[in-house]
Amino acid sequence: MKVLTFLFLLLPLPALAQIEVGVENPREYGWWLGDMLEQRLVVTLPEGATLDTASLPRPRSVTYWLDLVEVEAREREGEVEITLIWQNFYSALEPSRREVPSSFIRFSDGTEARLPGFTFVTSPIRPILAPSTPDQLQPDPDYRLVSTRLNILGFGLSATGLMLSVGLLAFHQAWWPFHRRAARPFTRAARHIASMRGADAGALRQVLHRAFDAAFGRVLISAELGRFLDDRPQFRSLETRLARFFETSNDAFFGRGGSQDLPGEIAALARDLAALERGRR
Secondary structure (H helix, E strand, O other): OHHHHHHHHHOOHHHHHOOOEEEEOOOOOOEOOOOEEEEEEEEEOOOOOOEOHHHOOOOEEEEOOEEEEEEEEEEEOOEEEEEEEEEEOOOOOOOEEEEEOOEEEEEOOOOEEEEOOEEEEEOOOOOOOOOOOHHHOOOOOOOOOOOOHHHHHHHHHHHHHHHHHHHHHHHHHOOOOOOOOOOOHHHHHHHHHHHOOOOOHHHHHHHHHHHHHHHHOOOOOHHHHHHHHHHOHHHHHHHHHHHHHHHHHHHHHHOOOOOOOOHHHHHHHHHHHHHHHOOOO
16 A cells, blocks of 8 residues: 555656756845846746646735736747746845745646745845935926916906906896996886886886887887887787787776776786897797
8 A cells, every 4th residue: 555655656756857947036135125126937848738827926916025016928849938027125224135935837737837936135225324414415406487477368368258248248138237228228117117116007007108118219109009019020929918008008098997907917018028128038
């Protein structure tokens, strides 16, 4: 039984004996914080086998002071060349020997090979107790003043454009200080009527009549309502309500006792006339 066990252990030895690893390690000393260390390895492939690239070590943080930053494998006939680039982050207080660990790779026939590690000596960049003096400081970089003239000019043009736009909008909508102009009599009348809280229909009707007279250029009577709408077609959509307004106004003026407008109806008509006048409807 012991003989069989011994023979079984010897079975993989021929396959392992065919794998040779040639190593070109970085120099052992003269490294500082942040340096990159390049390790080159040439591995002889087993006969008829290829490298299992999934078994290559992955770039990663190996430990708090060491990173594997790059792995490159170039497979040639009968061998594979592997390049490992390590980066040292050990901030040494004095010269210190560091050890880079080994790793294993696998081949398509199931055999493995060990990629040996190596050691190196890292040193402090400067003596810990060395005094700091002003002459060790880097000189100030050259600088130039950035002119703000174009920015100021652009801001001024933008502000001017904004003020002009607001002014044109206020003029178009008859906002203050443009709300008293004669070209918008219905807008002025609507605001006047809105301020006449508690006034009766007769007072409101009189204000609206003055607006019609101003818009028509002379006193507008019911008989000339059609001509007024021909001259101002933007008010044509209110023709029925305007005809009723003049009809009730005539009934009240001549004492015929017909239907009467309510103050709310007159105010609503004035608002709609003002909206059409300003082009909002």
